[in-house]
Amino acid sequence: MFLNEILVILLIATVTKSAEIATNATVEDGEQKLAEYVRAILNHYKQKDPVGLPGVPIPDPMDIPPLNYPITLGSIKMTNIKLYGLKDFRIHHVSIDMAKMIADVAVTMENLIVRGNYTAKTLFSSSKGPYTVKLKEVYGQVVAKLRVESEGYLEAEEIKTKINPKQIDMKFEGLGGLASLLQNIMNSLGKFIFDSIEPYISKQSDAMTRVEINKRSREFPQRFPNSRSNHRQIVRKQGYDPYEIPDYNTTLGLFSVEMTHTWLTGLSSFHRVGNISFTLVNHTVEGNMEIGTQRLQGTANWEIGIVGGLLSRSGTVKFTVEYVKVGVIVRQSLDTRNKPELQDIQLELGNIQVRFDGAGTLDYIVEFSVNVLPNVLRYQIMDALESPVKRRIQEELNYINVEEMIMENVEKYDKGDMNFTLPKFG
Structure with a gap:
């Protein structure tokens, strides 16, 4: 009866949509079939605590552009910045409202790690070395506004990504004479680093999500007749x-x-x-x-x-x-x-x-x-x-x-x- 419609939409909204994200290099290049990805995802969710999704094209580590943080009579320059841990997410919730045409996806990550090199200089001294920033208990959310375009396919019209860590810990090595100065600004420096990389992560996520939704939606039927x-x-x-x-x-x-x-x-x-x-x-x-x-x-x-x-x-x-x-x-x-x-x-x-x-x-x-x-x-x-x-x-x-x-x-x-x-x- 009408359960055909319920279950087809239900399944497309779950496993199939996960597969769409995963098929970044699938049938077009002939290397791997969609069935192989879907089978991997089905097996993935048979685990007690599934983490991430097999084949999802998330860069890990993700390269971050250099940052510059001004300090008293000097500055701290951070280079070779890489973000680790984005692929190790757990799905917190997914909500799809077909009337409002809004999809809301939230994930959690235990830790995101930022690693790189720093050079700190003032008028009186300088130091350099590696540093690590740990973002703990991170909550990420993607909200996508959808629309049906003229040919009847689903498109992502507007996408917004937000991430928020519960705690930020930092460790700088080789501080030397600048140790006391930098220790005093660790809290503000940690927030600065997060605030600087968050828009970059969001921009990358928004672009990737938009491309995948618009690309994969054309490969699956979107029309469900009002009666049968x-x-x-x-x-x-x-x-x-x-x-x-x-x-x-x-x-x-x-x-x-x-x-x-x-x-x-x-x-x-x-x-x-x-x-x-x-x-x-x-x-x-x-x-x-x-x-x-x-x-x-x-x-x-x-x-x-x-x-x-x-x-x-x-x-x-x-x-x-x-x-x-x-x-x-x-x-x-x-x-x-x-x-x-x-x-x-x-x-x-x-x-x-x-x-x-x-x-x-x-x-x-x-x-x-x-x-x-x-x-x-x-x-x-x-x-x-x-x-x-x-x-x-x-x-x-x-x-x-x-x-x-x-x-x-x-x-x-x-x-x-x-x-x-x-x-x-x-």
Whole structure:
């Protein structure tokens, strides 16, 4: 059913997008196939504590331009600067908001190390040697604003990168006579070095991310139709449209209410509504989306009476439900040996309007039924739909072999076949 769309988007947002970043030297030069990269990434996330991503084109070490820091009656010149540790990141979270077209990616790094040579000179003395700056507990964040260009492909419109260390430690060797002077300015010097290299790192990250998103997005389908007629046919064939709702009875004060032979028509008119969002936390992707139906039609037999059977009225009712909306949250571990799971489902019914047939004399019981039956129908439909829908979605998810489906599709891509395989349900 609509899970095809959820899972295709879900998988593209996780493993495939990781592979896109990794394929900096893939099919174009014929040296390595996309399938090999994806297989490496799948195996990577089977580890207990995956660090970095195999094949990601992050320079490590990264060369930093020379820096110059003014001091009293002199200056400190830093050269041969290299930054180590950028590839040793852990993904903290990923959030993709399809309505706002914003992707937010955050990573953490235990340490970033800056190494280089310095030359410090004043009017009275000088010293030189190697130095080390350690940036501890670094938090990095990339926020990308996306847009769909004229041909329907996804493009990165604006990218911003920020990194922030919790602590900065510095060590200079061979200070000699300048030791006391430099020790007094270590805190401000450490901040200066970080503030100087942070824009450079951000610029490099922004440029690389933009190129990779714009390049790789053209290699994967970006269009997901708002509704699928074949899914609607499946819904009808499986007996969900028209759908017979189980009989329902309840007691409201002195009155008993019974609804029987209730039929609902139009559930196959579902289409995607609202926002689609994805988050990645603790190596688990969570996809959140909503589907809704068009106006539904229904009929039912009703009977309302005073408790004890002293007086009763019965008849038939035709009703309309403005819409049915289902919010679905599906989770998939990046360890693709695990099955996708339905985390939550929320059911919402629009306004219900009723029209009575065979009501008989318009007495106080009929008047009561006019006021109460829409709410009774609401409870009846909610009870009838929520559990079966939840059970059916999880049953379909259990059929999916995520890793097998991913590998089948990337192997097709390597052969130039863009007819990707969708999940097959029972």
